[in-house]
Amino acid sequence: MEFVDALADGPGASGRATLYTGARGAGKTVMLNAIQAEAEAQGWLAISETATDGLVDRLTQSRLPEVLRQFDPDAVRKRLTGIELPLKGGGLTWETLEPHVAKADLRSQINLLTDLLTENETGLLITLDEIHRGQIVELRELATTVQHAFREDREVALAAAGLSSSVSDLLNDDILTFLRRAERHHLGPVDLDQVRRALKDPIDEAGRQVSADALDLMVEGTQGYPFLIQLVGAHCWRVRRDADSISLEDAETGVASARRRLGSLVHAPALADTSDVDKSFLLAMAKDDGPSKMADIAKRLEVDKKYAGIYRRRLIDAELIEAAGYGHVDFTIPYLREYLRDHAAANI
Numbered sequence: 001m002e003f004v005d006a007l008a009d010g011p012g013a014s015g016r017a018t019l020y021t022g023a024r025g026a027g028k029t030v031m032l033n034a035i036q037a038e039a040e041a042q043g044w045l046a047i048s049e050t051a052t053d054g055l056v057d058r059l060t061q062s063r064l065p066e067v068l069r070q071f072d073p074d075a076v077r078k079r080l081t082g083i084e085l086p087l088k089g090g091g092l093t094w095e096t097l098e099p100h101v102a103k104a105d106l107r108s109q110i111n112l113l114t115d116l117l118t119e120n121e122t123g124l125l126i127t128l129d130e131i132h133r134g135q136i137v138e139l140r141e142l143a144t145t146v147q148h149a150f151r152e153d154r155e156v157a158l159a160a161a162g163l164s165s166s167v168s169d170l171l172n173d174d175i176l177t178f179l180r181r182a183e184r185h186h187l188g189p190v191d192l193d194q195v196r197r198a199l200k201d202p203i204d205e206a207g208r209q210v211s212a213d214a215l216d217l218m219v220e221g222t223q224g225y226p227f228l229i230q231l232v233g234a235h236c237w238r239v240r241r242d243a244d245s246i247s248l249e250d251a252e253t254g255v256a257s258a259r260r261r262l263g264s265l266v267h268a269p270a271l272a273d274t275s276d277v278d279k280s281f282l283l284a285m286a287k288d289d290g291p292s293k294m295a296d297i298a299k300r301l302e303v304d305k306k307y308a309g310i311y312r313r314r315l316i317d318a319e320l321i322e323a324a325g326y327g328h329v330d331f332t333i334p335y336l337r338e339y340l341r342d343h344a345a346a347n348i
Helices: 002-009 028-041 055-071 106-119 133-151 164-171 192-205 212-222 226-239 248-272 276-285 294-301 305-317 336-346
Strands: 017-022 045-050 077-084 091-097 124-129 156-162 183-187 321-323 328-331
Touching: 002 017, 002 028, 002 156, 017 028, 017 164, 028 045, 028 124, 028 156, 045 055, 055 106, 055 133, 106 124, 106 133, 124 133, 133 156, 133 164, 156 164, 192 212, 192 226, 212 226, 212 248, 226 248, 248 336, 276 294, 276 305, 276 328, 276 336, 294 305, 294 328, 305 321, 305 328
Parallel strands: 017 156, 017 183, 045 124, 124 156
Antiparallel strands: 077 091, 321 328
16 A cells, blocks of 8 residues: 555655545545554554544544643643641642643644654554535645644654545645645546455355355446445345355345445435536436437436536536546446436435
């Protein structure tokens, strides 16, 4: 893993700031979790966060003070403030001091923490999921702080993930130029040979078998979509969990169940963020069994091609559709076409 290699390469390694992009369910969060696990295995301290309101406050008032108390031997000190005479009952009066106050700013806390970690030949990893322009102010503060840490050769690394369109919006910001120099990796479909191994190996290791035709159906059912690999494997396993082998019938039942679960976990939330016109565009696409012609979509919507093109761009930016040759578009998320057809009467 390139990012983990960058941790060993030392301060200044370009891979210590990395952005992962991809559509919903492409495995961005899984990638961040894997990075965190690998970094922690190397002795790094990791803090994971999501780019939602209050990001910087959570870091400065909770996450960083928490780890500072854990790693700084002087985080909580006690000092003798007075001695009472024995005749008054005697005893000592102590005052607890907490140097890592909630009002300390982000940069000072990260500087202090990295100083402590460097003494133990390790560093700080921050992972940040679901970055988007809506949190531009807080992302500026975090990125600027990490940039200063890089300049000072501190043992700090940042891995962030978001939709491609969201990341592109951020990189166009004049203050977030630091992120433009970060390594970027786009997560797409998984090679089907890798999908086959990802499904079969856990079954073998658990002492069960899977028939060849069942495995073929399971692999095909994932369409190489990372999120579906996990769903298909889990649902096919559960059909007859006490059976020695997963049959073709088990696979058919499991894949169908996984597709329904994909609808509630991915399709529905993705469509919830779209406008009524966006939905109409998608429903017009869903009438086709394969890639749709923009001319046909415009005709179905009873709008001109230029107007339809505006929504084409919006939906491409949202990574719900993609260009599929000149004048054509197709869905990016597996089974979204079928989901739209099934739910069209319910206004999605």
